[in-house]
Amino acid sequence: MKDRKAVARFGSRSAVRLSDLAELVRAPAALSVPGDVLAGAAAVGRPLSARTFGVIGSSVCLYWAGMALNDYADAAVDSVERPGRPVPSGRVPRRTALAVAGTLTAAGLGLAAAAGGRRGVGVALPLAGLVWAYDLKLKSTPAGGFAMAGARVLDVLAGAVAAGGGAESVGGLLRRAAVPAGLVGVHTGTLMALSRYEVGGAPERVPSATLAVSAVTALAAGAVPVSGGVLRGAARGCSASAAPSGLVAQFPAPLKGVAGAVTSKRLRAAIGLGGALAYLGTYGAAQVRAMREPSGENVGRAVGAGIMGLMPLQAALTARGGAPGVAAALGVIHPLARRLARRISPT
Template sequence: MRARDVVELVRLPAVLTIPGDSLAGGAAAGWPYGTRGWAMPAASACFYLAGMALNDYADRELDAVERPERPIPSGRVRPGEALALAAGLTGAGLGIAAAVGGRTAVRIAVPVAAAAWTYDLVAKDTPAGPAVMAAARGLDVLLGAGGRPRRAALPASAVAGHTLGVTTLSRGEVHGGSRRTGLAALATTTSAAVAAAVAALPRRRGRRADDTLPTDDTLPTDDKRRAVAAAAFAATYAGTVGRAQAGAARTPDAATVRTATGAGVRGVIGLHAALVAGTGAIGLAGGLLAAGPIARLASKVVSPT
């Protein structure tokens, strides 16, 4: 295999949409792995790239008809090579998770990998396909949360919901979709954006009976800042992804659906940024969002879908 063929096989630019999963989970859970947690996105990336290679392995016969230019049907990559690459990347992801988080991380990493393989080899063409993919991404968020999954339940649900909508919509990339799937994807995007904004709102803490609830003027500056930042990032996410999905709802032809799917794949970065900003890590959120333009430019060279 040539390097260029591998890049196309695994849709390398799309990997920029993955680190935010475990970072959002880690931020929500208070960084359970400490400085080692910065390696967890590498495990997530390995699982994602493995899933992409496995996807083309599983779809090789269909792609020979619908997308003969893809690496396997075009003969540039042999099926066995794609399968071996998927297995190797999965093993690498499990190894990184074990090194970073020990048994606690492995207990979550194994289901992440299992969900990815189940989706590609069993569930993708069934009604359960989108739900399995959504479960994989939701579990990937929990991977960053370590042994504190409850703290990351909301970001995991938001990312899973986003994935459910995008995966369902993506089924119309070749033959076109429907107005209903476009509207359903738009609904999941809206729900995820609202969840990210609500999660950043200041929590009511214990108070005496004669205390009054804090007003906007009495909230700590840090609470205000993170709430405003999360709302801004959430609005950006909803605007970019939602606009494309609204277009797919109005005109659900294959080309428009592909455009909306690509926007959804890349747009999860904005959701990650909103979720991370809501924990107070605004600088990290800004760094995540900066990956969006890079992914968009790279997708013009190698399609993420």
């Protein structure tokens, strides 16, 4: 009986199931990418512009390209350590993995150009370069962790640059997104430190150190900074359209903006704190288990939890940037991503 599952053809001699391609690129793990871009866009005040969605598509393509390229480069190692992966198992030819990586890289750069023009390409090109350099050369060197963290930092900065458009200098946009970009980079650094021990297990000091860094990261992400937002809200409050409904609507006009700004600040604080706690509840808990029993299996689970745990961290950073509604949406996606990760491993 013919296999009725969908297949994708690459040349006349091979046919690859779409399910195998999804496993090759770790498809569900790409749900950890949009939050990077949204956190950067929120930091400059425009989290949901059309350009932002274009950059999200670009970053997802580059992420998937990196996963496919990783399996191309690691075919020999995976044949011993992970023989069930698509390339060593023979379900996806090695040359096909390389073709997928190249095609997705070109698509990512094209989407970046369409969404952000020269500015978009100016961020996407070094991002693609880091992805390819990491997989082909840097992975096994001390620079590997910095390369991967740098790629995530560029994801966040790409969102800021695209959302900002031409209204502000690139330097100004990058400065405004520096905090979320830095925290995402620090988180990625802990993942890379753990990922080196997924097979043979880790010294106890490694998960202990990454747990401490993750706790500080969560604390910084959940802290909503005090700024001039209340005063700006007061200035807007003199117009009826800026006034919130309910009890606040009964306040005198000069106080409506202040009350609305305070309410918004509390919402940002609540969602930011919730995201930070969810981050520690997923990634932190997995690191505690790895600290108690630093076997390769537990370390691998901590890495997987860290990839998925990036989403509540992104939610906290997006709320910090002043977009609590977008942050709440990221929080809703997190359980879905974790469920999909049980079917297709994110590592």
